[in-house]
Amino acid sequence: MVRYLLTIICTAFSISFVLKLNAQDTITVQTFTWDSVSRNAWFAFPDIPTSEIERINLIYNMRCHDAAVGVGSVGCREWDYSCNTFITDTTRFDSVLANQKKYIIPNYTESDFYYSNSATFNCAQYVQKNASYSSLSNAINATIGIKNSNISFKDKDGRYFYLFKAVDLLNGGLKPGKMPALKWNASKPGSLSFLKINLKNTNDDVLDPTKADLNSATEVYFKNTDFIAGVNTLIFHKEFNWDGVSNIQLELSFNLNKSNSTPEIDAFNAQNLAIGSTEDTWSLAQTGMFGLNLPPQKMSSVADEISISFWANGDRNTLPVNTSFLEGVDKQNNRQINIHLPWSNSSIYWDCGYTGGSYDRIEKASSSSEFSGQWTHWTFTKNARTGIMNIYKNGSLWHTGTGKTKPISVDRMNLLSNIDNQLSYYGRVSHLSIWNKEIDSSTIQDWILDPGNTNHPYYNSLLYYYPMNQNSNQTITDVAPNPATIQNSDFINWYKETGRNRISGYSSISELPVTTFVQGTPIGYKVEDINAVEEIPMMKIPVTEFEIEKGAPKIVNRYIVYPGGDLLVKDESGMIVDFKTTNYDGIFTQKDIRYQRFSPAKFELLSLVTPYGNNLDLGIEGKTFVFDVSDYAPILRNSKRLSIENGGENQEELDIKFQFIKGKPAREVKEIQNIYAFQLAWFPDIISSKVMEQRNLVLDNRANSYKIRSTITGHEQNGEFTSRSHFFNVIGSKSSQKFDFTVWKECADNPIYPQGGTWIFDRAGWCPGAASDVHEFQIGHLGDPGTTIKIDYGLNGANLDAAKYLISSQLVSYGPSAYALDAGIESIVRPNSERVEFERFNPSCSKPMVQIKNFGTTDISSIDFSYFTNSGTIYTYSYSGNIKPSEIKNIELPIQNLEIWSKSTDSIYTVKIDKVNQKEDDNPRNNLALSKFKFVRIFDFDPVFELRTNNVARDNSFRIKDMNGQVLIEKNNLPAVTTTQENLMLPDGCYTLEVNDASDDGLSFWFYPNLGNGSVAFKKKINTALATIQSFKADFGKGFQFDFVIRKTTDASDLEIPLLLSVSPNPAHDYIDLKISSNKLNQASIELLNATGNLVFHKKVSKQNSDFNETISLENLRPGLYLLKIKSGTQEYIKKLVVE
Template structure:
């Protein structure tokens, strides 16, 4: 069936959602309204005082939820409504109640360890890594040249231990020495005295534009390894180092040489050297960095953070652990007073991308990101700098002094209240690697300042020294605090053991000083032949870091640290090479082990009730009007907790996407049933599919059924997330087991989104989802469990899935048990809501404005079957009508009732745009509860045409996808055009008597006449037009991106109109343009014959056909064979009138 009836749509909405009640003028009833959040509220959490009314004193509680785009402007992602759809769930926290949830705690927590048993030693242990070293030689070098750079002026004694040198050989020196552009095969040092083994000697070279070396910073970009081996210098004179990879000198640049080694014997060596004026740097003292292997973050002193607003630069050196990355990491995070992220860096995330977040105005944070390869963040020291200038709207990431990623339009200011580094704020994410030289400035540093001061960023000579807020060198081996040596020191605190790592020579990045010396160097060039390379795996020993083991126990429903153990790795330790490949095992005798044990326990917290699950709409180009859009929700079930001072919060990410006005309306009176109690079956939580299947969350729960109640209900709201959880329909269940009965309720968590009342939206709003739609409340499922439980006895309630496991799927679950007293009335019919006419409630917006039959939802709140209802209804200032509905309505069930209207004068007599309806009798007698018998709604008048409008529709590219029909005031179908052909224009000439009519347009695939996601499906359109002379002018255009359907009520009210039943009505001709034939649809209840004339532009009749009427509405086919393409006039002649229409023939 192409047209889903309004009854079907509205009853589905009524049954599966909480959109039930309308604020009413309750005759004789006192109403208390509590205002909470308003459009200008800066927070979405606070304490509010609700009236201290007993549930027996409250007939209804409505939550009136209004949202509008920020500052009432159309959304563009940055202003107005924000771009994305986020969960925006509303909670009441009752601190007088306690909830429990199943929880798991690993007994021994070791950061970065995921094995089954951790072997340890109480004494320090060592480990080793394997490195491939290459020794290279040649049989001969033809046309060889050895070019000496530098003059012997003094002696250079190599430093002992882990050391690194930088030497710069200027271009003019190289050219003067005779070097040619091209390959350099090796180099010689002239040893004056000494005999030593230089372990892990590494030489790296690069063409450089630098003309001098500074202690504060060296541009190391482009350095290439050319030599890596254990070397022996055992004779005076020239000692050669043949490169395993020749270095290609460009013939015009200087050469920067990096020389490093680990050798206690190096101090025995004395080389020929020249005086080096800013051409040599050395770091020979022990250097340390902080090793973070998934441990707790460091908490910064927040006093200086307030100095950051528009500009910020954060820089540091990091060495990511290749055996651990990529995983989800955070190397720094800062939040504001409301807990909103203000700065954050993932280095990287598990997808290998690096993220820089900065600035948050409540609608979300500015972000730039870029996918990175593992060698960009792991396996070597990398200098990073993250900057933002909110005034310029610029965010940048620098890697090793070079711009790596940038973004514009990032204007959100920075407001940091607290900040951690080496992890995130809540200690749930950490970093895996080494960190050094962590700095923060309240200024945007440029690339020059970043690159030229990368070795001494905290120097008092730094051009931005006055803007330096924090400088943590991370090298002093102090425990408990992280030393800040900025000009206003503010140490950071550490909650656990700080692991310092001593750097090998090749990994040194700090402690550089001018050496004043540079070796006299000979550079070897020529054409080599007969290369020999001997590769060997060499082990390098290092001390194992301390392992922090946190032993947990459970106290009062909380997992707490019982003891911290500081031990060392032991057992079988994996030896890895420089490529992170496993190449062997080293066995260290352990003193003991920590097994992987999980403690299962109940976690206790204040009771937190989800009273609404809603997802914010896609905000691009979204207009929620200056008054916003208003939902009304029945929250009477929560009467036991909506008393006194309670914490109200909106959470899960979407709370600031729009402005929110939220109020509660307490309607005093005798309830249909008193709500005795509401309790969470489960603490609101997110569960992943596999965990739910394994009962690791939302496990079977044993609840005591309250013994003073007579009716019990489970209410649950479930929404699916991630790719499969969001877009895959799965069957769920709620089961109840007791000593009385076992019952399983199966249900689908699936919501059709293409009839969303808020449309169109900027994203994929039409796609059906698991329990939710963008811009709409989530479905609420209700299950009456009264027959299956015994008051005062236990029952086991369980939630789960039917079917196999589903990856990439998680679900937000809210589930409560509601207990009620007995029904207070035997005969009690109540009007739940007015569907149409209604201009106040967005959930009914697709049905309004309306001039057709009013539609209301009536519920049987009593215990007696309702067999007959009489309703009286009118608009303000107009006459009243009455209607008797005769159809059974069972207790606790509802019916949608359409109320007939005899004439449009019912609406035109209106003097206030208020519609009211009242139940006057139930089963032939007065209703026992009159408090819910009368409801009224505001409404808007529909468009009125004082002419015969023309409806025009251009279909999309899908054959049979589009349909339309027109009905009269009481729903009689006048025109029905299903399954229209593709890419065709249809016109309906509506020569109808004065009255109210309804246009309904549907799309079978539920993607409208046009949808941005499917450009190949074409772009159709629809409108009402008016004929002005020979031109058809649009008077009402409809949005093509309407999803499943749209409805439009209109009035034809022609002045002095006389409707002659003898007149032929030309309803439509299609297709137009036509090729082989044209279909002509006529309506004439009286005429016996109709003549059709096709006339060309010269006035000549080129086609004539005489038609005999067989039925009141009939379609005729006029064949166009032999008719030349062009513009024609189609004339329709009956006994009483003549109609004309333009027709184009292709």
Template sequence: MKLSLQLFLIAISLLSFNAQSQDTITVQTITWDSAGREGWYTFPDLQTSEIERINLIYNIRCKNAQVGNGGVGCGEWDYSCNTFVTDTFRKDSVLQIQRKFVIPNFTGSEFYYSNNPTSNCISYFQKRGIYSGLSNEINGTIGTLDQNLKLKSETGKFYFLFTAAELSNANLKAGKIHGLRWNIVKSPGELSFLKIKMKNTRATSIQSTGFDLDNLTEVYFLNTPVPANGLQTLMFYNSFNWDGTSQILVEMSYNANPTAGEIELGSQTIQNVSVGANEKSYSLYQFGAAGFELEPQKLKQISNEVSIGFWAYGDPDIMPVNSSILEASDAQNNRQLNVHLPWSNGSVYWDCGNDGTGYDRIEKAAQAKDYEGQWTHWAFTKNVGTGVMQIYKNGILWHSGSGKRKAITVDKMKLASDINNQLSYFGRISHFAIWNKELDSLTIRNFMFDPGNNAHPAYNSLLYYLPLNDGDQNKLNDLSPNPATIPVATELNWYEEKGRNIVSGFQNLQARPVTTFIQGTINTFNLETISALEEFSTVKTPVTEYEILNGKPVVKNKFLVYPAGDFIIKDENGTPVDFKVVPEDGIFVMEDLKYQRYDPAKFEILSLVTPYGNGLDLTKDGKTFVFDITDYAPVLRGSKKISVEFGAWQEEMDLKFQFIKGKPAREVKEIQNIYAFQRGYIGNILNNEVFEPRNLKLHPDANSYKIRTTVTGHEQNGEFVSRSHFVRVDGNKSFRKFDFTVWKECADNPIFPQGGTWIFDRAGWCPGAASDVHQFDITSLGDPGSPVRIDYGLNGANMDAANYLVSCQLVSYGAAAYAKDAGIEAVIRPNVGRVEFERFNPACSRPAIQVKNFGSEDIRSLLIRYNVLGGRTLEFLYQGEIKPLEIKTIDLPVDHFDFWTNATTTLFEVEILKVNDINDENSRNNKMSSNFKLVRIFDFDPIFEIRTNNIAGDNSYRIKDMNGNILIEKKNLPAATTTQENLNVPNGCYTLEVDDQAQDGLSFWYYPNYGSGNSSIKRRVNNNVIPMVSFKPDFGAGFKYDFIVNKVTATDDESTSYVVSLYPNPVNDLVNLEVLGAEGQEAIIYLLNAAGQKVLMHSIPQDGNSVQKQFSLAGLAKGMYFMHIQLNDKILIRKLILD
């Protein structure tokens, strides 16, 4: 791909002047237009003794150089973006803990079990309404007895519809119905757990396939004795309010009574108003076991439309947890279908369609009753053509989303778990169906109980219909038009439903009980609550036993058992009320089996977090970081895999590895991972379940050793809570605990402003910046070749919602090659190429460099020479102590701003001449250069203006001269106030510094009540003040701005003088020229490049007493130019920088 000029200049400027081209090898890896974010690359096969330094030149820019906006340009969110080199000739080991017995949803130490079925109980609050009598009683009877309706002793559930006309004809009025009466023709005794619900409905008929069941109101719940014959009156504990115009739907249910016979109700022959189920009813109970794989061939018919429907009853003792009730993927393992019902946060997620870059999703927070403790019918649909995804609850639209146009490609699918059996479902499932067609609300509602019915409008589009209600122990039956075989590895868990929970087996009945509804005025009423125990069978629990063989966990045994031991009896609200003891046949005693997993060694060479992308412009050349990665020289040889992971697709990136050949100041003998890079949750870290103490041996041929670690915190508390971490090292000579705080200041981020909460400090990282690297010298703790014990951990107690990504490495070095060796690490100021230094640039104040002591002796003084190429040369004697391996920032004094303006280039050069008054033993790292951008030049007295926001005392500003002396300072500015500072200063270089004490700038979206402020540099023209430079108000902790004031007055005699303004300077395209005092004179303008060639010429007539002209410099090359302004026989010359 095309290499940008900026990246090329950065690469060149990183080289020492003495390093010839043959001394440097650059390896290009990932580029802006790379199809992937990983690959195998060939690095030079150099010995570590031949490598002086390795730089990683890391560039990012928004996709296609566009400004970030949602999915356009830069990615919207901040993501960890970690760079790794994988060495397949080395191995990482990771502590693994395998539970000896894996039992779904069991975290105790001992599991008591029985080989035979067991049962528990729930205590229900049944209610009896006690009436002393009714005044003005109305008994409205509907129907004429002509047959009997048999209620078998099995569980039963019935629905009866009574029309508004029937109710009115029976003299019933709008208002409360207090009970009903049935004619018992035959009865053996009792209806257990008899429950009646009612609702007003617009439906005029009901069918066994499905109808509207939402919003039924419970009116009766009681174990009810039934007389042998005669009238049975059921008085409601909760009167039902009939609206007078709707039909009434009555639901009646009861539990099986094995000792009783059939009950017969006097009934009327009638059609389309009576539905019932009166046989044993089952549903599939999934209890954390593996899911069921659906035959894939039929699934390939799904592409642009899909509908999935089923009944679900989440286990109230477990839900909500992270779970999947289904998941499907394509051949590349991209998620294509998924339903979290729910996730642990109580939200329902519907994922559908994936183009390889991510899946379409809609989600909504649900009430607990929607996903646990009762049956709910769910349907999930998508239409790629319309871009609409929808979720239906009980046949009613519950949630929808638009713009979801990713097509669906399914190659494999599992029911009752995710695709990898990592997230199971906990609860009961029934009537599972898939169509390759979008269904509507009415169709879903009318076939909830029988989606496989051949009268279904989309029957020919039905791919799967699993009733999940037949109790067959060894198979799942598919009743679709083209049935498939579904493998079943173990016995299935079938749950026998109580009457009120029946969702299967409904039939259209030809009889409806003759019913009398009772109305009237209540004289007195009392409510009696009665506790009633309902027994239920426990479900079989899968138990998997593991053992460690050949360093890996393998399944030793599988068991299906029933829980036993102490059972807690709860009431219907989940409150414990009693207990029972069930004898056990055995106990599974939990145990942790520990072993090490070995993988190819994967070294994190950089941890960086992507910036918030909304509104972000990284320019067409992107932003470039430079990192010293010489520590990784032992692994960056030959063919290696380079990968950028996690948030690698948020931006385009370009990674170059620059190898500078030569004798190293300290040879890197070895680098090794103490721990494999991984994520650790705080509880696991504290318990040494990850990052456990490790025993290593110090390299026998090394002279010094250090530990380098990068830690970044994630989740709410991990990200936003400062914590103390430690590395403890026990050697054969001594031990030491290195404490360090994982916390990073973010409001001075060089990439600003960003979208999102970029100013908030975080645990070890900031959006748009490299993460902190902590380094600890452990040389004094052990001898070469001796063992050391190393442990990483956290200080303090556990906390929720916190995990950490940890890279921890041991680096071994040879002896220092030189006693006196000072090297220039970086030019901080001036520097246009490195984003790390953008807050300090452009600059005209003192140059700042970083110097590192690579030698074995202390540095006490440095003689430094520096210049801008084509300009004056200065020298500075730095006096101060720099310890071995210490890096010191040194400011270099400048005596006049013409140090910058009189040069013919914008290339800064710096060289170390002497170390401790003698020649440096290693001169290769003594020189460095940097390209820079010249600061704005004002040929007038500028005015600084700041308008504060609503927070008083938050802002301060100061003006410094080029050597850092404060000339003007204003602190604690009042709220919502405009302040102007007239800078009537001599010609020179100046620095404006603006601070914000709260580190949230003059404007930040997160605090709208704080209001917005602004700041700028302005110019007075006649009686007007016009802005020349406006500063972005979202600047975080503060900003610096360097500028030159050069008020030039040109004269050739006492009577003629001119004031020349050329702005902006530097310029991108359009430049303005004003010459005051040129009354009656024509101006001839020449523009010459640095080689003296004329590139532009204009003739400008006089206008009053001034010359004014705007020029376009489009098409000219960037660089330095000289503008010649000829006024009669006088020539004025001004320097101009085209940037």
């Protein structure tokens, strides 16, 4: 039969510091609750003078969403995030050392920017191909078309597509196979600059200007070409292989011909076999400027489905960098739509739909040719009902994701930048359209150049269509139903598209060139590279000039200019190959303007990191922390904004209360002020004082003592997992002192365990699921009230590149101590069942433990305690020691038996300070504390303790103590993969099991699968078998403590000889160590029997001190099962032994 015995918890609402806690003594302010949607709101705090507040407790409860076990998006969320609690006081101000550039010039980092007020041109170098052969064997010349017209390339540039039918090719004599050239007859000579010919096999029977294939053809010819009057042979630098059954699509493009002498080519008339773009066409160019505000009214119809489609040509000289092509947010400013095209890692991200603190996302790595240097058509779709998100490239599925069911709600949206204009796009864009419907691949391909056509099958679902081909200064026209034209107060950069870059302005034409396709085997075939320079227009650049006015940057001028001076000439790969000197009208010389940026004062009340949520169960009532935030009394008054920030605010449900305990404080908090505004700072910036520079502060003249309190947590790979020494250097009117401290926290003893991730790894100042460390330094001796002190924060040691720190720091000013002699109870550590900080010590039936703080000015040398439950017995204890002013010490309070717990009927434990230093305490209000308690496990039999180690030798140890702390059995350095069993034949009483792991990784940890798995359990002997009746999770980190009670049906006085029997190792190889602990046993007989019952070892032993200790050799024994018998008088104890 298994029973349970009480052990105590100190609930946040049960904490008491007075003999009688009346309703008027404590005010509780409820803020966020489990069902709160927001983590940022205003709350009314009591307007009580700091002289009348004895203490303020922050009662912080968190539980998994809906009290469910964490897995993915159910229950506690998977990852550990910073989760910082702030109070913002808008009547005070913080300042941060800030740097403002005199000029903001997109994508320019040099010191001097040469500019021109008129248009400038640069050059780009391309590699053209010059192919030749000396002769052609087995030549075939298949001429398609009979001349009845001319194609006159009068335009300065153009792009054409021609379709040659397979039947005509076969009739002309062409055969399946490779062709190295084609021939055109020119009736008039001329030149075509950057002439490019692309060929492809196609099943298309007609060419439609709404869906021309602009990307999939193979380049066969690229060269500045002079045409003579007569036949011109264009030799391919890559032979084209005709499959013999498909039609051939021929794409021809050329650029501006400065000589204005263009050839005329023989042509023939045909319908639906040719399209071209020759009129001026434009695209919208983004050079890192502010984005465009999309008129949002039509986005209200987007909920479950969306498609966003466009052409993009990224700037290959800039990308990849962190970009945002567009971003939409909801009314709470949560991201609902976002496209990174790309991110700096060259991956493309598609985010869509937000709920529950996160958004749906798919991503895929890409190559530079996909996002820069050429036009690519992209379509991003989502269907929240099916859970599918897709990315299409040039009409074909490129990436997909499933299980993406978060709904979409867009209130504001920016094009070509993120919502706050901090991330921009770099490149050109055209034909942008948005639907409230998921568009499929075939529809994308069919309308890739004309998505706004009224015949489009999803036209009724088209919300926006911006062709972006209008070259108007301040408007971008929407040609979708109910148009929402974008009005831009700034200029719009329109870029004229020419030649091979044309993607707009296509129409049907009726003329095809009379073309002779050449087949045969080239003799002496060779291809040479030719560097050719192409002139390109420079885009207009916005230059914004700033000055600092009233502590804030202010725009004083905005210039729209062209780059001038020496311009870099680059090749196709982005390598610099030359420079070009252009005229310029002036120079913008960059400089840094350093200033203090002011904002409403934000005070960090608590730094906590959320636990790893997978498989985590925080229970129906969650886990509760209690924090003393009395230092913040000056600002926890009247209406204040409370916020939870930095990413973890929605990982769990939160319930946060403030408990104001009225009374005279031991030291009144006169003032609290931020030394530095809370901020995230990189290691090199701290070292160089770019941030966290030396500060001058005035010591409050109403106070007489002062301290620095600071919480610092390290992040990024180096910052999180590297211990570093930090410091505050203080220079006052009396003296100076450097306070060095290490930001490093042990995590393997975390009270919330086990967790789903790497929770056991030590970190810089924080652990998953725990409050961060607070560092405090007394500085009152360094300066007089009313004088100025200098405080400088910094780091010691070598630079860490990938390290940044969240830094909170305050100067707290106190009035004089109210009491000379004042001992107060801070907390009941054990027993305690409601405060998660003490969960590793509970449940407990052993000595209670209390935290005592010296609130007075006199050293404490003795304290008289009384403590009790309603069991009837009052225990007393006199502590002797030394507790300095402001020091906190843990004190154990002895108990004689279990009656204090077992006979309690209300589960309340009370502890009281009666005297301090043999006299009455000056302040009795903090001399009483109460707590609830729970039952520990009761065994009504002699349990067997069993520990099986994993693959690590000498890593584990355990010991069992009685309620007075006496060690009854202890085993250290246990061997690997070994089971140790202890028969606990003990008298009734309370016992404590302590299991430890030297490597801080328990008996099992997912990160180290090669270490294997161990186990810990209590077992009960049932006939000849052992049944597990209490097991423990093997992922326990540093160790664990378990209190239990043995209360057998037979009174302890009836037990003939209570003893502890220990045999190790078991299984054994060469020997066993036998230990028998008993207060009554003086002599014993040891027998070892094999599986057939034959005696193989016998020895009589006598007590040595309080124990029997015997080493038995097993060298001559065969492997197998043996029985070990201990006989004394009429009693006999049997234990199984395995010899390997």
